[in-house]
Amino acid sequence: EVQLVESGGGLVKPGGSLRLSCAASGFTFSNAWMNWVRQAPGKGLEWVGRIKSKTDGGTTDYAAPVKGRFTISRDDSKNTLYLQMNSLKTEDTAVYYCTTTGITPWGQGTLVIVSS
Amino acid sequence: EIVLTQSPDFQSVTPKEKVTITCRASQSIGSSLHWYQQKPDQSPKLLIKYASQSISGVPSRFSGSGSGTDFTLTINSLEAEDAAAYYCHQSSSLPQTFGQGTRLEIK
Numbered sequence: 001e002v003q004l005v006e007s008g009g010g011l012v013k014p015g016g017s018l019r020l021s022c023a024a025s026g027f028t029f030s031n032a033w034m035n036w037v038r039q040a041p042g043k044g045l046e047w048v049g050r051i052k053s054k055t056d057g058g059t060t061d062y063a064a065p066v067k068g069r070f071t072i073s074r075d076d077s078k079n080t081l082y083l084q085m086n087s088l089k090t091e092d093t094a095v096y097y098c099t100t101t102g103i104t105p106w107g108q109g110t111l112v113i114v115s116s
Numbered sequence: 117e118i119v120l121t122q123s124p125d126f127q128s129v130t131p132k133e134k135v136t137i138t139c140r141a142s143q144s145i146g147s148s149l150h151w152y153q154q155k156p157d158q159s160p161k162l163l164i165k166y167a168s169q170s171i172s173g174v175p176s177r178f179s180g181s182g183s184g185t186d187f188t189l190t191i192n193s194l195e196a197e198d199a200a201a202y203y204c205h206q207s208s209s210l211p212q213t214f215g216q217g218t219r220l221e222i223k
Contacts, residue, residue: 035212045152045160045203045211063211097159101150101207104162104171 002026009109009110022098024080042053088114122215135191139204148208155200
């Protein structure tokens with residue numbers, strides 16, 4: 001059974017940092033290209049970024065609003081995906097989900113609130 | 117960036133009705149188009165992947181079609197539990213993008 005469990009969210013001040021984690025199980029994590037997707041309160045879905053599998057180079061790509069501030073990494077030995085978020089802004093407030101295309105279900109997400 | 121435009125934004129429908137939601141891409145995305153259902157306070161649920169591939173556990177009344185720039189999600193014989201927001205999503209090129217969503221209300 002596929003499981004994606006996000007954690008690490010919380011309340012942080014503007015300019016602060018936070019690291020999110022996503023524990024994956026039920027599929028071959030090391031082969032998966034993993035994404036982070038977020039959803040601001042009452043809004044639609046927004047792709048944040050992606051990391052390829054190490055076999056495919058392990059490279060990362062980011063959406064313009066987070067490029068240079070967010071970093072995606074993975075630890076295949078722990079089946080875990082990470083999102084390091086620096087220089088947080090109020091507009092980063094959202095529920096963050098880790099996903100991989102075609103895999104279901106999504107996790108419950110983790111809420112990040114950026115507020116002074 | 118590929119823009120996905122869904123229509124309608126909102127629809128109020130009666131049970132057992134057939135519903136069609138469309139998603140138009142600003143450029144060709146082949147079949148790399150996926151559909152999600154999201155109910156209030158829940159995470160999105162994958163309904164259809166790669167335009168028309170069914171997902172295990174998803175009721176057969178949900179189906180998808182299309183390729184290139186025009187895609188359709190069809191819900192046959194709508195049920196009360198189908199009240200939700202529906203999103204299309206393209207994974208053809210970066211940045212990946214989502215449609216703005218279609219909210220379905222059951223009368």
